[in-house]
Amino acid sequence: MNSRRTICGAMAVLVLCVTTMESPRGFSLLNNKWPNGTVTMHLQLGSGSGALIDGSTSWNQVATNALATWNTNIDLVKFSAANDSTVSRGDGTGTNNVFFDSAVYGRSFGNSTLAIATSWYNVGSNNKIEGDVVFNNTKNWNSYRGNLRSGANDFYRVALHEFGHILGLDHPDENGQNVSAQMNSIIGNLDALASDDIAGARSLYGAGVTSNISFPPRNEPNDFFNQLIGVYQNELRAGQVTTYVDPEGIVIWLSEYARYRVGICDHSTAQTRVFSAIDNTGVYGVCALTPAGAIPFPPRNEGLNFMNALQVKYRDDLRRGPGSTYVNSEGAVVWVLEYLRYRLNSCSHGDATTKVFMQIRGQGIQPVCR
Numbered sequence: 001m002n003s004r005r006t007i008c009g010a011m012a013v014l015v016l017c018v019t020t021m022e023s024p025r026g027f028s029l030l031n032n033k034w035p036n037g038t039v040t041m042h043l044q045l046g047s048g049s050g051a052l053i054d055g056s057t058s059w060n061q062v063a064t065n066a067l068a069t070w071n072t073n074i075d076l077v078k079f080s081a082a083n084d085s086t087v088s089r090g091d092g093t094g095t096n097n098v099f100f101d102s103a104v105y106g107r108s109f110g111n112s113t114l115a116i117a118t119s120w121y122n123v124g125s126n127n128k129i130e131g132d133v134v135f136n137n138t139k140n141w142n143s144y145r146g147n148l149r150s151g152a153n154d155f156y157r158v159a160l161h162e163f164g165h166i167l168g169l170d171h172p173d174e175n176g177q178n179v180s181a182q183m184n185s186i187i188g189n190l191d192a193l194a195s196d197d198i199a200g201a202r203s204l205y206g207a208g209v210t211s212n213i214s215f216p217p218r219n220e221p222n223d224f225f226n227q228l229i230g231v232y233q234n235e236l237r238a239g240q241v242t243t244y245v246d247p248e249g250i251v252i253w254l255s256e257y258a259r260y261r262v263g264i265c266d267h268s269t270a271q272t273r274v275f276s277a278i279d280n281t282g283v284y285g286v287c288a289l290t291p292a293g294a295i296p297f298p299p300r301n302e303g304l305n306f307m308n309a310l311q312v313k314y315r316d317d318l319r320r321g322p323g324s325t326y327v328n329s330e331g332a333v334v335w336v337l338e339y340l341r342y343r344l345n346s347c348s349h350g351d352a353t354t355k356v357f358m359q360i361r362g363q364g365i366q367p368v369c370r
């Protein structure tokens with residue numbers, strides 16, 4: 001089987017994760033992550049918790065809360081909790097089991113280990129396939145906030161930690177870092193996720209920021225682009241060039257690329273998110289709110305890099321055949337981004353179109369409308 005399993009120790013001393021990536025940003029990552037979408041965790045923690053200190057009435061409830069806490073902080077992957085799931089438990093089965101046991105599939109926990117997360121992933125793609133969490137049932141458990149209590153391990157913070165491994169996070173303290181983090185290997189008084197934990201998860205799955213910038217409705221840039229084609233054909237006497245992306249695709253995806261760039265995503269993040277949207281593998285926020293003032297736009301060379309990659313994607317991934325157009329990729333990038341720049345800086349559709357065409361006709365860059 002073209003997959004590999006690693007085991008990550010919980011908040012104790014045992015660690016068997018051998019492949020880690022150092023990160024200059026603080027957190028530490030395993031070398032594998034989930035493809036965008038839903039990760040279903042089968043919660044099989046049983047009854048019998050009794051009333052817990054924090055008011056929870058079952059281990060599954062606490063685990064569900066821990067999963068939901070991660071979900072509120074990440075964008076591209078969401079946990080789904082299957083409560084009291086009866087799916088069979090097993091190692092390497094492709095389902096994600098969460099349960100109590102006295103050993104991890106026959107392997108001893110060791111004296112000080114509270115829980116273990118396993119990780120199966122595809123060696124070629126580094127995509128995760130399975131992650132189980134086994135809680136050590138020889139330990140005393142409860143669920144509470146605040147400092148650690150003697151004789152009662154807090155199930156909630158250990159669950160946060162283990163689900164962090166499931167997402168693809170490693171132990172910062174065992175990778176040369178000294179940060180406050182739930183992902184540190186030793187359990188402590190920290191009873192929630194720390195900013196470092198969230199930053200690590202967001203580096204894998206995005207932050208899910210909702211853009212604070214309104215883009216024009218799609219029919220307007222589409223109309224602009226159709227007029228642009230006419231200008232290229234009739235005024236500039238441009239020859240036809242090959243394109244694999246149809247005009248609507250050019251306008252939609254250049255606009256989306258611009259939306260991510262205006263939302264403070266770097267070039268490669270923006271391109272990755274647009275392509276995942278094309279692949280239907282995730283719903284994406286931008287990277288950060290756009291600051292007040294003049295709207296920043298990406299440099300043209302990066303827009304052109306995106307456009308060239310989009311052509312390749314349409315040709316190789318979407319298997320589109322070649323078509324022809326009067327507006328080459330460079331022209332599309334320059335003028336669609338310019339149109340959007342006017343629109344986002346308070347120009348109407350008509351004004352933005354006029355201003356772009358004045359530029360094309362050699363009348364210089366026109367002032368924006370704010």
Ligand SMILES: [Zn+2]
Pocket residue numbers: 008009010011161165171183184185
């Ligand atoms: Zn751990």
